[in-house]
Amino acid sequence: MPKYLLLKHYRGGPEPHRPVPPIDQWAPGDVEAHVAFQNHVSELLEENGEYVDAQALIPARTWVRYGGPDAAPVTTDGPHPETSDLVAGWWMIDVDSHERAVELAAYVSSEPGPGGEPLYEWIDVREVMWERPRTTDAA
Amino acid sequence: MIDEPTRRLDEGALRALVPRVLAGLVRRGEDFDAAEDALQEALLEALRVWPEHPPRDPRAWLATVATRRLVDARRSEAARHRREEAIYAEPRPAATEEGDDTLFLLFRCCHPDLAPAAQVALTLRAVGGLTTREIADAFYVPEATMAQRISRAKRALRGRPLDQPGDLAVVLRVLYLVYTAGHAGRVDLAREAIRLARQLTLATEEPEACGLLALMLLNHARLPARFDSEGRVVTLDRQDRGRWDTRKIAEGVRVLQSALATQRPGRYQIEAAIAALHDDAASAEETDWPQILAWYDDLVALTDDPVRRDPAAVLGRAVAVGHVLGAAAGLRETDRLREVLGERHRWHAVRGHLHELGGDLPAAATAYADAARLATNVAERDHLVRQAARARAAELPSSA
Numbered sequence: 001m002p003k004y005l006l007l008k009h010y011r012g013g014p015e016p017h018r019p020v021p022p023i024d025q026w027a028p029g030d031v032e033a034h035v036a037f038q039n040h041v042s043e044l045l046e047e048n049g050e051y052v053d054a055q056a057l058i059p060a061r062t063w064v065r066y067g068g069p070d071a072a073p074v075t076t077d078g079p080h081p082e083t084s085d086l087v088a089g090w091w092m093i094d095v096d097s098h099e100r101a102v103e104l105a106a107y108v109s110s111e112p113g114p115g116g117e118p119l120y121e122w123i124d125v126r127e128v129m130w131e132r133p134r135t136t137d138a139a
Numbered sequence: 140m141i142d143e144p145t146r147r148l149d150e151g152a153l154r155a156l157v158p159r160v161l162a163g164l165v166r167r168g169e170d171f172d173a174a175e176d177a178l179q180e181a182l183l184e185a186l187r188v189w190p191e192h193p194p195r196d197p198r199a200w201l202a203t204v205a206t207r208r209l210v211d212a213r214r215s216e217a218a219r220h221r222r223e224e225a226i227y228a229e230p231r232p233a234a235t236e237e238g239d240d241t242l243f244l245l246f247r248c249c250h251p252d253l254a255p256a257a258q259v260a261l262t263l264r265a266v267g268g269l270t271t272r273e274i275a276d277a278f279y280v281p282e283a284t285m286a287q288r289i290s291r292a293k294r295a296l297r298g299r300p301l302d303q304p305g306d307l308a309v310v311l312r313v314l315y316l317v318y319t320a321g322h323a324g325r326v327d328l329a330r331e332a333i334r335l336a337r338q339l340t341l342a343t344e345e346p347e348a349c350g351l352l353a354l355m356l357l358n359h360a361r362l363p364a365r366f367d368s369e370g371r372v373v374t375l376d377r378q379d380r381g382r383w384d385t386r387k388i389a390e391g392v393r394v395l396q397s398a399l400a401t402q403r404p405g406r407y408q409i410e411a412a413i414a415a416l417h418d419d420a421a422s423a424e425e426t427d428w429p430q431i432l433a434w435y436d437d438l439v440a441l442t443d444d445p446v447r448r449d450p451a452a453v454l455g456r457a458v459a460v461g462h463v464l465g466a467a468a469g470l471r472e473t474d475r476l477r478e479v480l481g482e483r484h485r486w487h488a489v490r491g492h493l494h495e496l497g498g499d500l501p502a503a504a505t506a507y508a509d510a511a512r513l514a515t516n517v518a519e520r521d522h523l524v525r526q527a528a529r530a531r532a533a534e535l536p537s538s539a
Contacts, residue, residue, distance in 0.1 A: 024508035024527035031528045035521045036369070056517050060482075 003052060004101040005090045006108055007124035010059050012085030017120035018113065026114050033112045034119075041108055045093060050104070056089035092128070101125055153185055153197065157268030158338075160201045162240030169209060171247065172293040175265050177208035183270060241266060241335075242342035246305025249313045250296055257292035258313045259320070264289055266338075267317075267331050277320065277328050307343065311351050311407065314339065318355050329359055340394070349398035350407030356391030357414035360384040372522035376423040388418045406452075409438045413455075428462040435459050450479045454489055466497025484513035488523060495530060504530035 023031060045051035060077070067074045091108070095101050105123040113119035157178060164174040181204035185197075194200035248261040263269045263277075275285035318332035336352040364378035373379075395411045413434045420426040435456035439445040445453050453476055461469020470493050473486065480486035487510035494503035504527045511523035 022508070024504070024511055024524050025531060026528055028525060028528045028532050031525055035524075039370075056520070058515055059512055 001094050001096060002098070002101075003092060003094050003128040004098075005092050005124075005126045005128060006101070006105050007090045007126060008088045008108075008121065009124060010086040010088045013122045013124065016122070018118075020113050020119065030112065030114050030116060033116055037111045041091065041111075045091065045104070050093045050095050050100075052092040052094050054089070054091045057087055059086060059088070061086065098127070101127075150186070153182070153189070153201075154268030155334075156198050156201055157182065158244050158266045159240050160198060160205060161265055162243055163202060164205060164209070165243075172297055173209060173212060174205065175293065177205040177212065179264065179271065180208045181205040182268065186270070239342060241338040242305075245310045245313075245335075245339065247296065249305065249310045250299070251306050251309050253292050253295060255313070255316060257288055257295070258309070259316050260285060260288050261292045262313055262335070263317065263328075263331065266335060269331070307345055307348070310339065311347060315351060315355075315407075329355070329362070333359060346398040346401040346403050347405040347407050349394050350405055350409075350411050353391045353395035353398065353411035354407050354414055356387045356394065357411055357418050360387035360391065360418060366518075370518065371525070372518055374522075375417060380421065383418065388415075391415065391418070404437065406438060406441055409434050409441075413438075426462070428459055432456065432459040432463050446475055447479060450476050451485075454480060454486060458489055458492065461493045461496055466493045466499075469493045469496070482513065484510040484515065484519070484523065486510075487513065488526075491523075491526060491530070500530045500534040504528075504534070 020026075023034065026034070042051065042054050062075050062077050064073050064075045093101065093104060095104070102125060105125045109121050109123050110118045111121065160181075161174060161178050164178065165171050169177075178201065181201050184204060185201060189197075244266045245262065248265050249258045253261070260274055260278075263274045264271065269277075271286050271289065272282050274289075275282040278285070314332050314336050317335070318329050320328045333352070333355045336348070336355055340348045340352050360383050361375070361378065363384060364380065364382040365373060367373055391411065392415055395408065395415055398408050399412070413431055416427050416431050416434070435452065438452045439449065439456055442449040442452070454473065457469050457472035457476070459469075460472050470490060473490055473493065476486060487506045491503045491506035491510060494500075494506055507523050507527035507530060511520050511527060514520035514523055
């Protein structure tokens, strides 16, 4: 069965279908509904036997590269154009097909936003490469 | 959580035997590394076999099976080297007290040369009697990663003399790390830390060991009220105090009093005293903030340059200052920490609380939102987003 990452982004990606303010400026009830939906997605995936992993990332980011022989690593936390891609977290799922991954990503994107209406958030769907060539008897 | 199924209780009793059996093997002259591996295998076998066939003498069973494993290991080594087989030795009953065994092993596992993550893992396995898989689950890493961490730690300790006195301060820090790692995984590490700290207090007269146990008990007593039925964080001022565990509070206070009576104060005793004052208040409004502030004064006085070397204490004190002298005074205290803690969510969350205390809801909402952006755990992040949304909603027209 192929594995997919359903990536959520803080920023980057296509033009938002429904522009909304940051979540800390939503009505308290809308915040509750949004958070409850995230938990519900994980539970649903677990019930389906499709859940592999879910993680959230804090927004702070550090770029690091090799500094050269005998030099300290080179790091930078900027500059970041406002459009640069910033991953917020993911679900990793183990599903039957690409179609199923797309179906689940669309469901994730239907999460409630302000006023309880769907957020239409863009979800980045990426297939995970297998470590070895697949064979028919692979689990 | 009170009435665990019988199998869980058996596991607890089983785990409690581990440090005694291990110390017995090591005192008999077995290599610590090999003995610890052998005992882990015996433990896994016990978990498999005991539910169907409980042994008459669990401790002797573990010692015997671990010894057999040691002999097997030596045999295969011997076969490789075409040497004589090792002779199977019947384990003698350990002559030492249980507390001494615990202390001896804690000093070993909390060796100052090991990294904290290694100290924690080794302590949980060799003293806590957890399996590698349980420790891995508790820290959300693959079992192979945890196994490797433990064997590297043991390799680092190889060849070091076993009889040198250890550093109790490091042991206390490791146990506190285990406690704060929490109870999200299958194994409740907070409870495990309390169990180990209780064993430690049997083995040493050091009042800080009692102080640490008291601190854990007095904090853990509030756990049932710390999250609501939906898993949402509930802050101290909003907790249903009827759900606090009064037995743990009573025990914590008793242990703390015995430590304070020695007149040798230390940071764990002081932090426990602060926790005790919170636990003692029937409602948030009845909290004895002046006395809490006095204890915080003692806490920051333990360190030179507390802003740099103990900023968490200074931040805690700022909250107490806010409640005693007013929100503005509390905020001024946090200003001193901007350079050290300005990028930490806790600093912003405290400022949000102080702004709210002073009635400045827009500033509170901004501080909570900043805190949410820096939070490092999901429950806390969600809580801070809610705090921000709540403060923002309260400043809108509905507020009279």
